[in-house]
Amino acid sequence: MSTHLTDQRFDQYKLPDSLLQGLNQAGFQQCTPIxxxxxxxxxxxxxxxxxxxTGTGKTIAFLVAVYNKLLTEQPPEHRKPNQPRALILAPTRELAIQIHKDALLIGKNTGLKLALIYGGTDYEKQQQSITDGVDILIGTPGRLIDFFKKHVYNLKMVQSLVLDEADRMFDLGFINDIRYLIRRCPEPQHRLSMLFSATLSFRVQELAYDLMNAPKHIKIKSENRTADKIEERVYYPANDEKIRLLIGLILKEQPTRSIVFVNTKRVAENINAWLTGNDMPPAILSGDVPQKKRQSLLKKFQDGESTILVATDVAARGLHIPEVSHVFNFDLPQMAEDYVHRIGRTARAGASGTAISFACEDYAHYxxxxxxYIKHSIPNEGVSSELLVELKPRAKVERYGGNNKHGHRPGNRSGNRNQQGNRHHNRNHSKHKSHNSHQSKKATSDN
Structure with missing residues (x-):
């Protein structure tokens, strides 16, 4: 899929001056296809x-429409400060944060107030941001419903509604929460509604017809599901070769910024120990990393203080981090769609990138x-002896996540067993899919 720019320019639309000024200042002149x-x-x-x-510019597409709606129409009569005029729903904290960041960027001259709501942190601060007055409410379903039921706000004055990554809402089990919130908004004919999804599956289309006013369907066609400028490769290592191959490839490729995707937190912690011991300390992002820690490490990664991010699929969507040159699928994902979302972290906005996958003993069958799904074969490379570098010992590193209340460290019980965590976790292939589903829901349970 290409993210090329079209000949259409934002200044060819009759947009409010304050919005057009923000777009220009942010460097948005020409439109992407979506x-x-x-x-x-x-x-x-x-x-x-x-x-x-992902990466096609849909966030700016719906933000421009929302801002235009609110700036060109009067607020509803008798509206109170805690009654938002627009509601934007996202499936994950990371995506909600990114939408809010983009909204601040292009809307800084509009005078409209934004509030960002998600679980895991800043409960009172977020509640206050609503009661202080909000025009555009951006957030994840769980805490939004919490505040709604506590009468912190209501949705009676919503003029525009956005549902982003609708397919992911289904995957994470949020769809009943979404219906709950949307049905508290004005009727579809009395608001502008937009829904975006990686696939307009039957269930997503059914949701659109149920909750929207005769929506016009748009599909950005491409021959490939993956970006045109991603170089894809697959290696076939044995389980106990994976760490050595990963470090060997990092040394050879010298990525400017890379994300290493794994399927479990335990494998992420194992990689963290090996990379740290080999002078490549990464940032770790998994579902139970506390929210403040999560934001801190993402900022370090975005700012270049850490050049390697090890992540479970909680990070596969919603992260827009520029200049990610390499994505490593240390574990192949157990759902084909997740492969596309993972490698979509590189080659964004027309840039090029490299996606390297390990088809190991445990995951090659995926x-x-x-x-x-991607409609093409991934070129395979041999695991040469030059790539299987000799390793320094694992480091003792702090464990991430909420279970480390007493500061326990993983120690060396499995220190010389590169992939014991991987072997142990994957003994029973029949449990893969149910376990993966559990992990996904657990990872986002505080949204």
């Missing part, structure tokens, strides 16, 4: 259901499903 296709519809007041992969 923006060029959706904006004529949404700016004309019609609902949009858009199918587009490769055919992945290749069928």
């Amino acid at each position: 923006q060029a296709d959706s904006l004529p519809i949404s700016l004309g007041g019609e609902d949009v259901a858009g199918e587009a992969q 490769l055919p499903e992945i290749e069928e």
Whole structure:
């Protein structure tokens, strides 16, 4: 999928000056295909259901439409400060934070007030941001419902509604929460609604027709599900070769910034110990990393203080980090769609990138499903002796996550067994999918 720019420019639309100024200052002049296709519809007041992969510019597409709606129409009569005029729903904290960041960027001259709501931290601070007055409410379902039921705000004055990554809402089990919130908004014909999804599956289309006003469907077609500028490779290491191969490839490729994806927190901690011991200390992102720690390490990664991020699939969507040159699938994902979302962290906004996957003893059987989904074979490379570097010992590192209340360290019980965590976790292949589903829901349970 290409993220090329079209000939359509934002200044060709009759946008409010304050919004156009923010777009120009942020460097947005030309539209991507999803923006060029959706904006004529949404700016004309019609609902949009858009199918587009990550990294295509859909966030700016719906933010421009929301800002335009709120800036060109009067607020409803008798509206109170804690009654938002727009509601933007996201499945994960990371995506909500990114949407809020982009909204601040292009809307800084509009005078509209934003509030960002998600679980895990800052309960009273977030509540106060609503009671102080909010025009655009951005957040994840769990805490939004919590505040709603406590009458911190209501949705009676919503003029615009956005549901981002609708397919992910289903995957994470949030769809009943979404219906609960949307049905507290004005009727579909009395608001502008936009839904975006990586796939407009039957269940997503059903949701669109149920909760929207005859939405116009938009699909950004591409021959490939993956970005055109991603170089993909797959290696076939034995389980006990994976760490040595990862470090060997990092030394050879010299990535400017890389994300290493794994399927479990335990494997992430194992990689952390090996990389740290070999003078490559990474940042670790998994579902139970406390929120303040999560934001701190993401900032270090974005600022370049850490050049390697080891992550479970909680990070596969919603992260827009520029200049990620390499993605490593240390564990192949157990769902083909997740492969696309993972490697979509590189080659964003027209840049190029490299995606390297390990088809090991435990996960190689997922490769055919992945290749069928992306509609092409991934070129394979040999595991040469030069890439299997000799390692320094594992480091003793602090464990991430909420279970480390007493400061326990992993120690050396498994220090000389590179992939014991991986072997132990994957003894029973039949449990993969149910365990993966449990991990996903657990990872986002405080949203």
